[in-house]
Amino acid sequence: MSTQAKPAPRASHTQGRLQQRRVQFDWSQTPLHWLPQQPFTSHFINEINLLLPAGEFWFCKLYNQALPLVRDAKLREDVQGFIRQEAMHARAHDGAIAEYLSAHGIETESYMRRMNWLFEVALADAPFGRRLPRLAQRQWLLFRLGLVAAIEHMTCVLGKYALENRRWDALGADPVLLDLIRWHGAEEVEHRCVAFDLYRHLGGSYPTRYYLMTISFPVVFGLWVAGAAHLMRQDPLFAAKRPSVLRPWIWLEWQRQAKAGLLPSVFWLAGQELRYLNPWYHPEREASTAQALAYLDSSPAAQRLAA
Ligand SMILES: [Fe+2]
Ligand SMILES: [Fe+2]
Numbered sequence: 001m002s003t004q005a006k007p008a009p010r011a012s013h014t015q016g017r018l019q020q021r022r023v024q025f026d027w028s029q030t031p032l033h034w035l036p037q038q039p040f041t042s043h044f045i046n047e048i049n050l051l052l053p054a055g056e057f058w059f060c061k062l063y064n065q066a067l068p069l070v071r072d073a074k075l076r077e078d079v080q081g082f083i084r085q086e087a088m089h090a091r092a093h094d095g096a097i098a099e100y101l102s103a104h105g106i107e108t109e110s111y112m113r114r115m116n117w118l119f120e121v122a123l124a125d126a127p128f129g130r131r132l133p134r135l136a137q138r139q140w141l142l143f144r145l146g147l148v149a150a151i152e153h154m155t156c157v158l159g160k161y162a163l164e165n166r167r168w169d170a171l172g173a174d175p176v177l178l179d180l181i182r183w184h185g186a187e188e189v190e191h192r193c194v195a196f197d198l199y200r201h202l203g204g205s206y207p208t209r210y211y212l213m214t215i216s217f218p219v220v221f222g223l224w225v226a227g228a229a230h231l232m233r234q235d236p237l238f239a240a241k242r243p244s245v246l247r248p249w250i251w252l253e254w255q256r257q258a259k260a261g262l263l264p265s266v267f268w269l270a271g272q273e274l275r276y277l278n279p280w281y282h283p284e285r286e287a288s289t290a291q292a293l294a295y296l297d298s299s300p301a302a303q304r305l306a307a
Pocket of ligand 1: 056085086089155184188
């Protein structure tokens with residue numbers, strides 16, 4: 001009988017070193033309906049510019065707090081790379097708000113205020129201004145790291161979808177906006193293991209993971225549809241529909257666009273989320289790093305700086 005001890009499971013499943021690509025986008029030529037003749041999908045996807053920055057800056061703050069707790073050198077390096085990539089994502093979407101959506105007269109402040117409240121008040125270190133006792137602070141950090149891991153599963157799924165959707169190219173999508181979502185999506189695929197590895201390394205359990213996904217999935221897509229409705233309400237094309245997250249029209253139209261291959265459907269997304277609930281799930285098996293790196297090597301925004 002062998003007396004050799006079983007090797008400890010790897011803390012990090014990220015291939016290589018995560019680097020920050022300091023992208024630049026020139027928004028001067030991008031129309032509001034960046035997918036020609038497809039205003040619904042254009043607004044629906046433009047919404048990520050509103051949804052993501054507050055959350056991604058919050059990821060960075062949280063991960064800076066978690067960093068001293070990481071005992072594995074490679075995982076620590078992954079977390080640092082993750083922070084640098086997410087900070088650049090948030091800055092790129094902030095840039096799209098300032099230089100693209102605002103230039104087209106789109107009001108974003110009221111929605112952004114709600115997002116900031118969610119991350120800076122409700123999900124802050126002192127939630128709703130209440131300082132937590134020392135023992136609860138670690139649990140609160142772990143709970144929020146679990147939320148990030150669940151959200152990062154969604155961003156990996158969406159990133160892979162963006163890399164593989166060919167309908168957008170066939171319809172003549174604006175190359176700058178397409179590059180923004182594919183560059184971001186490719187980096188989400190590239191760093192897909194970090195949040196899950198970190199959560200497990202710090203003691204995150206399966207049951208918690210289970211209920212955090214069941215909370216985060218409806219919240220993220222509820223916020224997404226609310227933001228898309230906010231953009232559509234400002235477009236005279238949709239005035240008669242009075243778009244709102246609480247009205248069936250926007251949900252039904254989303255599924256019609258999905259049938260045409262322009263968006264992932266809510267049912268497909270829900271099916272993708274189910275895999276996260278599998279006790280043997282690991283994001284390593286969810287997507288291909290080689291596919292992500294192939295896109296990043298050709299992304300005009302990422303290449304502009306490399307040049
Ligand atoms: Fe991101
Ligand atoms: Fe991410």
